[in-house]
Amino acid sequence: xxxxxxxxxxxxxxxxxxxxxxxxxxxxxxxxxxxxxxxxxxxxxxxxxxxxxxxxxxxxxxxxxxxxxxxxxxxxxxxxxxxxxxxxxxxxxxxxxxxxxxxxxxxxxxxxxxxxxxxxxxxxxxxxxxxxxxxxxxxxxxxxxxxxxxxxxxxxxxxxxxxxxxxxxxxxxxxxxxxxxxxxxxx
Amino acid sequence: xxxxxxxxxxxxxxxxxxxxxxxxxxxxxxxxxxxxxxxxxxxxxxxxxxxxxxxxxxxxxxxxxxxxxxxxxxxxxxxxxxxxxxxxxxxxxxxxxxxxxxxxxxxxxxxxxxxxxxxxxxxxxxxxxxxxxxxxxxxxxxxxxxxxxxxxxxxxxxxxxxxxxxxxxxxxxxxxxxxxxxxxxxxxxxxxxxxxxxxxxxxxxxxxxxxxxxxxxxxxxxxxxxxxxxxxxxxxxxxxxxxxxxxxxxxxxxxxxxxxxxxxxxxxxxxxxxxxxxxxxxxxxxxxxxxxxxxxxxxxxxxxxxxxxxxxxxxxxxxxxxxxxxxxxxxxxxxxxxxxxxxxxxxxxxxxxxxxxxxxxxxxxxxxxxxxxxxxxxxxxxxxxxxxxxxxxxxxxxxxxxxxxxxxxxxxxxxxxxxxxxxxxxxxxxxxxxxxxxxxxxxxxxxxxxxxxxxxxxxxxxxxxxxxxxxxxxxxxxxxxxxxxxxxxxxxxxxxxxxxxxxxxxxxxxxxxxxxxxxxxxxxxxxxxxxxxxxxxxxxxxxxxxxxxxxxxxxxxxxxxxxxxxx
Numbered sequence: 001x002x003x004x005x006x007x008x009x010x011x012x013x014x015x016x017x018x019x020x021x022x023x024x025x026x027x028x029x030x031x032x033x034x035x036x037x038x039x040x041x042x043x044x045x046x047x048x049x050x051x052x053x054x055x056x057x058x059x060x061x062x063x064x065x066x067x068x069x070x071x072x073x074x075x076x077x078x079x080x081x082x083x084x085x086x087x088x089x090x091x092x093x094x095x096x097x098x099x100x101x102x103x104x105x106x107x108x109x110x111x112x113x114x115x116x117x118x119x120x121x122x123x124x125x126x127x128x129x130x131x132x133x134x135x136x137x138x139x140x141x142x143x144x145x146x147x148x149x150x151x152x153x154x155x156x157x158x159x160x161x162x163x164x165x166x167x168x169x170x171x172x173x174x175x176x177x178x179x180x181x182x183x184x185x186x187x
Numbered sequence: 188x189x190x191x192x193x194x195x196x197x198x199x200x201x202x203x204x205x206x207x208x209x210x211x212x213x214x215x216x217x218x219x220x221x222x223x224x225x226x227x228x229x230x231x232x233x234x235x236x237x238x239x240x241x242x243x244x245x246x247x248x249x250x251x252x253x254x255x256x257x258x259x260x261x262x263x264x265x266x267x268x269x270x271x272x273x274x275x276x277x278x279x280x281x282x283x284x285x286x287x288x289x290x291x292x293x294x295x296x297x298x299x300x301x302x303x304x305x306x307x308x309x310x311x312x313x314x315x316x317x318x319x320x321x322x323x324x325x326x327x328x329x330x331x332x333x334x335x336x337x338x339x340x341x342x343x344x345x346x347x348x349x350x351x352x353x354x355x356x357x358x359x360x361x362x363x364x365x366x367x368x369x370x371x372x373x374x375x376x377x378x379x380x381x382x383x384x385x386x387x388x389x390x391x392x393x394x395x396x397x398x399x400x401x402x403x404x405x406x407x408x409x410x411x412x413x414x415x416x417x418x419x420x421x422x423x424x425x426x427x428x429x430x431x432x433x434x435x436x437x438x439x440x441x442x443x444x445x446x447x448x449x450x451x452x453x454x455x456x457x458x459x460x461x462x463x464x465x466x467x468x469x470x471x472x473x474x475x476x477x478x479x480x481x482x483x484x485x486x487x488x489x490x491x492x493x494x495x496x497x498x499x500x501x502x503x504x505x506x507x508x509x510x511x512x513x514x515x516x517x518x519x520x521x522x523x524x525x526x527x528x529x530x531x532x533x534x535x536x537x538x539x540x541x542x543x544x545x546x547x548x549x550x551x552x553x554x555x556x557x558x559x560x561x562x563x564x565x566x567x568x569x570x571x572x573x574x575x576x577x578x579x580x581x582x583x584x585x586x587x588x589x590x591x592x593x594x595x596x597x598x599x600x601x602x603x604x605x606x607x608x609x610x611x612x613x614x615x616x617x618x619x620x621x622x623x624x625x626x627x628x629x630x631x632x633x634x635x636x637x638x639x640x641x642x643x644x645x646x647x648x649x650x651x652x653x654x655x656x657x658x659x660x661x662x663x664x665x666x667x668x669x670x671x672x673x674x675x676x677x678x679x680x681x682x683x684x685x686x687x688x689x690x691x692x693x694x695x696x697x698x699x700x701x702x703x704x705x706x707x708x709x710x711x712x713x714x715x716x717x718x719x720x721x722x723x724x725x726x727x728x729x730x731x732x733x734x735x736x737x738x739x740x741x742x743x744x745x746x747x748x749x750x751x752x753x754x
Contacts, residue, residue: 004254004255006240007357008258009262010238010239010241011259011361012259012262012263012266014235014238015235015328015361015364016321018231018235018365019328019329019364019369020320020324020325024388024412026373027373027376027411028386028388028409030377030380034380036380036381038380038387039407040383040384040435049396050395051395051398052393052435054383054438055434056434057397057398057401057403058399059398059399060399064399074397074403075404076403076404076405076406077312077404077405078311078406078428079309079311079406079427079428079433080309080668081432081513081544081545082514082542083514083542083642083643083667083668084513084544084642084643084669085545085642085650085750086499086511086548086647086750087548087643087645087646087647087750087754088643089644091513092503095500096503099503111504112504112506114505115506115508115509116509116511116513117512120514120515121513121514122514122516122517123429123432123540123541123542123545124427124429124432124434126433127434127517127518128434129516129517129518131509131517133506164190165439165440165441168194168197169194169441169444170439170443170520170523171509171517171518171519173517
């Protein structure tokens, strides 16, 4: 043990310098040369300031598309899922209440048209996306609140549907923030 | 669902295609052959050894290997305890996060020193940037390197010759870090940064006004650096609390594919490396075949179950065509969440891209089974050591069945090796079941300490406790995160389990391999049970499933299976 201790201490110092120090610095420098500059993907606002494209936001107003339920209210100071199990009675009551609320705000929508992602909390609590179906089912409400034709809003949803990577990987999805920004930009 | 299965198959195929040349490369690194990598990494390694006063060419016996390994791990333990308990005043803490309590620092140190990531804190509020980089990420390199070095010692000992000298620990360790982990993670990190993962050094939390005018904060920091190495080294420790479910930690389908490939890449390459190293590719194919068969069976059940969705939500009349979505991210979907869950539990990685607590009961049962077996690929280096124990057990059982003294690769397996193998094999169920029993007793007897542990009632609550001890004993690190685990009971008990379940399963196989290496080689005969035959592969897989079923079926029946049948 004793004859091993001094080399172990010295090697620990050396490896700290290499793997924690130099490695991090080189990556940071490399990040400056990449398009995001290591600051994440941003959406610049015309009135100044910016949003994070990948961090979802809370939308409660009728004139916006709504995001998924979140266990942390989309405050990215932290992150978290509900961690509710599939048979938990309290959880099932919560989902039932979300369905009822949704139906109350969307007259004419059938239960079978509500996709699960709209009434379940995401893993991160910051999910920036909803499924295309989850957007289309809200289109009539949004159009009504803005005095637009439903078909125009539905067309906007389709325009903002991001395809799968190479047509197969991941999911078709909609960035709720981008969609709502596109709505605000509509004349 | 069909598209998901096609894309999952493509990702898995990509892993195998990449793992083959990487395995060849790893074998060359450990064999110490002249190699182009000498020119790239040789100067850095020689400088490191000179500064450390180490002669990397000095050969060690298996006992010296273990002494060296444990000594440097003790040094790291004290370094990490110091950093975590003092991060509040140490530099590079832009968010002003507080120092850890002693029990949490112990749990975190125990977790990361054993290459696990049982994180009883959330990165955003629980660690300074200094701790993230100089404690957590440091461990993600060196504890992975430690496991790989132990694997390399066993490789060396398995060569057919009589030898007591088994290479130099420091040499295996440093080369694992510099030549394997470093380049793989570096390339992957660049992809992550380009796809939107933060890599800023100085700024703390950002404040953003949302479109509706609310004010929220956004955590950030040098996240990208950690994320690639956490996957490549099968540590799994996330920068953010929800790990790779976080849209900054895993922003796109591309990053998800890259990270999932990294989870399995080195564990699979390590098996191929064994084949190249021993010049016995048939043996590697048998091991890979047995592991892959087990892995795919468990994966198939999980994907099927997740796409069924939650029957209770179906009864509410909504559309679950995309599968169970509670705790999952839309950009990833149920299919890639299932692939990830089984990859991460098979390799003792422990990172997650969806909340395991909210998986369907059968999905949760498969995650548990994966960790209870803990040898389908397994963590870098150590996964092979766990499998080695099953090889020894199978050689013994097979030997008894054909009525001969058991042997493996031309060496007799005798009482001493068998005793060690049995102790290591029994340790895992012992730690899991005893730990869970104590926790369940405290919880069921209404002990005030256990009042707020569980986030879910009934069978699922039991599963939360079972998962925590299984994850600790498998050095996995994922969790049913509803469990309130940042308190002295869970911090200390799982911390002890982590340490025992890391070092004993390293000491055991290295000792067995060392003892066997010193024996005389006996020639093969017609009655030899060949370890590189398909029969032997099936025998190993059968032994694994029988052991896991016998030891763990009652616990699984009380938790996830009971929940499944209560739908």
